[in-house]
Amino acid sequence: MATRHRLLLDGEERTVVVDEAGDQVTVTVGEGEPLSIDVTTSGIPGTFSLVIDGQPAQAYVTRRGQGFEVTVDGRRFLVGPATGGGRQRGGIGGKDRLGEVTAPLAGVVVDVRVAVGDRFSAGQTLLVIEAMKMQNEIQAPHDGTVKAIHCERGGRVEQGALVLEYDADGTETAS
Amino acid sequence: MFKRVLIANRGEIALRVQRTCRELGIETVAVYSEPDRNALHVRLADHAVCIGPGPSTESYLVIDKIIEAARATGADAIHPGYGFLSENPRFVDACEASGITFIGPPASAMRALGDKVSARKLMETAGVPVVPGANDISADDFETARREAERIGFPLLVKAAAGGGGRGIRVVERIEDLEGAMRASGAEAASSFGDATIFLERFVTEAxxxxxxxxxxxxxxxxxxxxxxxxxxxxxxxxxxxxxxxxxxxxxxxxxxxxxxxxxxxxxxxxxxxxxxxxxxxxxxxxxxxxxxxxxxxxxxxxxxxxxxxxxxxxxxxxxxxxxxxxxxxxxxxxxxxxxxxxxxxxxxxxxxxxxxxxxxxxxxxxxxxxxxxxxxxxxxxxxxxxxxxxxxxxxxxxxxxxxxxxxxxxxxxxxxxxxxxxxxxxxxxxxxxxxxxxxxxxxxFTMPALPEDDPRGMTALIAAALASGMVASAAPASAGAPASSRWLRAGRANAMQQRVAAGGGRGWRRGTGSS
The missing domain is CATH 3.30.470.20 (ATP-grasp fold, B domain)
Incomplete structure (x- = not known):
């Protein structure tokens, strides 16, 4: 029985087909070759021990919203479903979707420097989040206009939380 | 040797000190702020005392609370760890006044070393090499300063004697710039610290x-x-x-x-x-x-x-x-x-x-x-x-x-x-x-290299996430009747159903607290 998963990794949509026949598991990523997979795990959250075409790998998988956070050899990935609910950043170095600003870290919002309807330009500081005694300025990824603000001064935000929505100037998509 | 030691710290250093105490058969007293209630150093101690809310100015930095915790638990010594109160001579005085041994230097030594110019003079007397320089120059005594600067060599630093936090420091590359730097540094020192005394120091580069x-x-x-x-x-x-x-x-x-x-x-x-x-x-x-x-x-x-x-x-x-x-x-x-x-x-x-x-x-x-x-x-x-x-x-x-x-x-x-x-x-x-x-x-x-393109770890993450999606889907009530199709799925399913992570990000629960 084959199952098709549409997943979002680092802002990029990927299709992964998992085919299970008895105890045989085959996985195909995008247009790639089918890979023979041997997998064991105690559950989620938990460690997935994989042998991919004879090559061992391990991943620590936990739920994060509608998707998963997967840690592989020191790198964290957020893998979300490609449609709806995927309001997470793409893990380390990940980017927000166009029109959305998410909190890159958990902390306390100490300043909101724009209001709904304000125009801003790329690089302008929109808000400031304090964590571990350090103030972190959250800058606009694009030129645009503030559509909605989902946090308030003095409030706590979690990493990946949607804090601001905007209408981006122009119609180009996020690079 | 001590019978019971209070460790006035948190995190890894509290554990580090505790481990040696336990090896030596010394009882330990942990102090903790409210958000540290679940910390390892609390669990592994023989006694534990809550000393207030999260901000360290209301807990780990409050001398009276630490001393009171030591008294209440009968600790005969305090180990300060690093940071927090470890280099505060008033804390050492307070320990002494309460008959508790402070595991660290005497307050007098801390005070002598705490001030930059007094420490410099102390070391000069002891024959310890200090950065070549000249102490106690009046900010308008350009003649002395020029003579000393020639002796020290360039580049040099003009610093405020009472300085701190980088204020009152000027780098001087050439003798022509010395007067201007002295005026600026002296003025900054006078307004910041109420003392225009400056000193000169060789700027040691690439040290x-x-x-x-x-x-x-x-x-x-x-x-x-x-x-x-x-x-x-x-x-x-x-x-x-x-x-x-x-x-x-x-x-x-x-x-x-x-x-x-x-x-x-x-x-x-x-x-x-x-x-x-x-x-x-x-x-x-x-x-x-x-x-x-x-x-x-x-x-x-x-x-x-x-x-x-x-x-x-x-x-x-x-x-x-x-x-x-x-x-x-x-x-x-x-x-x-x-x-x-x-x-x-x-x-x-x-x-x-x-x-x-x-x-x-x-x-x-x-x-x-x-x-x-x-x-x-x-x-x-x-x-x-x-x-x-x-x-x-x-x-x-x-x-x-x-x-x-x-x-x-x-x-x-x-x-x-x-x-x-x-x-x-x-x-x-x-x-x-x-x-x-x-x-x-x-x-x-040093430049931090960028993340690799086409990171093979991303492929592993995708495969694991797809397999995890399958597990979660088959464990969901809607498809509860569907047969689990493979060994690993069956084994993992029970666990997948027991989502141990709460939606808010926290894990577990806590009862029995008097404070809130």
Whole structure:
């Protein structure tokens, strides 16, 4: 029985087909070759021990919203479903979707420097989040206009939380 | 020896001190702020006292609360760890007034070393080399200043005697600029500190940060445990430390150790301390300051000198003499420490904190991990971002670098970002491997490599996420009747149904608290 998963990794949509026949598991990523997979795990959250075409790998998988956070050899990935609910950043170095600003870290919002309807330009500081005694300025990824603000001064935000929505100037998509 | 020791700290250092106490049969008292209730140092102590809310100014920094906790639990000594109250002479006075032994230097030594100019004069008298300079110059005495500047050489620094926090400091490259710099520095010092006195100091460029670990007992014995190299720094924060240093020969080591012993004797120092030096390109070294406490990076010294520094701190504080030496003190092998911080090296080292889902600690030969992490720890936002210290020992530096690389790959911290990728990149850097480093090297010459395109780890993550999606889907009530089609799915399904992580990010529950 084959199952098709549409997943979002680092802002990029990927299709992964998992085919299970008895105890045989085959996985195909995008247009790639089918890979023979041997997998064991105690559950989620938990460690997935994989042998991919004879090559061992391990991943620590936990739920994060509608998707998963997967840690592989020191790198964290957020893998979300490609449609709806995927309001997470793409893990380390990940980017927000166009029109959305998410909190890159958990902390306390100490300043909101724009209001709904304000125009801003790329690089302008929109808000400031304090964590571990350090103030972190959250800058606009694009030129645009503030559509909605989902946090308030003095409030706590979690990493990946949607804090601001905007209408981006122009119609180009996020690079 | 003490019967019961209160540890006035938290995090990995509270655990570090506790471990030695437990080995020596000394009972421990933990203090904790409310968000630290679940911390390991609370669980593993013999007694625990809550000392208030999260901000350290309302808990770990409140002298009266710590003293009261010591009294209430009958502690006969206090170990301050590092940071917080460890270098506060008023805390030492308060311990003394309550008849509690402070495990650290006397308040008088702390005060003598705390002021920059007084420490400088103390070291000059003791024959410890200080950065060439001239003390106590009036900001309008240009004639004296010019004469002294010619003697010191350029570039030099004009500094405010009462200065601090970088205020009142000017770099002077040429003698023509001296007067202007003195006026500016004097004016800034007068307005900031109400004292226009300045002093001149040679600007030592491309210097290494070399420090010497010393230990002094109450009987006049001072011992120096060689040097640590701490030149890898960002914004004056040390990130990697090693012992010994590639830049220190046995002959230089002896001179550094002699200087550290003289520094300790100059002010009646007792207990553990670190004498910091600048080592310039020509091999000359200069006194910087004394850190009157146990240092974060003490484990590298412990590994190359086979010594438990906390044990010696407890012994000398209880009046014992330093143990006799069986031979000359020489470093054996090589030790490196990497500070593992909760920060994202790909996002300008932005702090990353939150729930640590899972920790897998590196093991194997020569590997030590001093940390307060455990599965399910929600790292409090009130304190610094250090999650632990990974320390390795090997026969030589090259092997130690290889071992550290292996250990970093073995370390799993899921749930928060860490600077492990930075450490791996540093270990691969040619300058670092050759030991060609100084205190500005990291900020001036090191660039964090970008994330690799087409990272093979992304493929593994995608495959794991797709398999996880399948597990969750088959465990969901809607498809509860569908047969589990493979072994791993059946095995994992029960666990998948027991979502152990609450939606809010926290894990577990707590009852029985009086406070809220």
């Amino acid at each position: 290494r940060h070399i420090e010497v670990q010393m230990m002094a007992d109450q009987h006049g014995n001072v011992r120096a445990y060689g040097e640590r190299e701490c030149s890898v720094q960002r914004r004056h924060q040390k990130l990697v430390e090693e012992a010994p240093s590639v830049a220190v020969s046995p002959e230089l080591r002896k001179r550094l150790c002699d200087a550290a012993v003289a520094a300790a004797k100059s002010c009646g120092y007792q207990n553990a301390g670190t004498v910091e030096f600048l080592l310039d390109k020509s091999g000359e070294f200069y006194f910087l300051e004394v850190n009157a406490r146990l240092q974060v990076e003490h484990p590298v010294t412990e590994l190359v000198y086979s010594v438990d520094l906390v044990k010696q701190q407890l012994e000398v504080a209880s009046g014992e003499a330093l143990p006799p030496l069986e031979g000359p003190l020489e470093p054996k092998g090589w030790a490196i420490e990497c500070r593992i911080n909760g920060e994202n090296p790909y996002l300008n080292f932005m702090p990353s904190l939150g729930l640590v889902e899972r920790v897998e600690v590196p093991l194997g030969p020569g590997t030590r991990f001093d940390s307060m992490l455990f599965d399910g720890l929600d790292v409090p936002v009130f304190y610094d971002s250090m999650l632990g210290k990974l320390i390795v020992w090997a026969e030589d530096r090259e092997l130690a670098i290889k071992r550290m690389r292996r250990a970093l790959h073995d370390l799993l911290i899921a749930g928060v970002d860490t600077n492990v990728p930075f450490h791996l990149a540093l270990l691969d850097n040619e300058d670092f491997q050759a030991g060609r480093i100084h205190t500005n090297w990291l900020e001036n010459s």
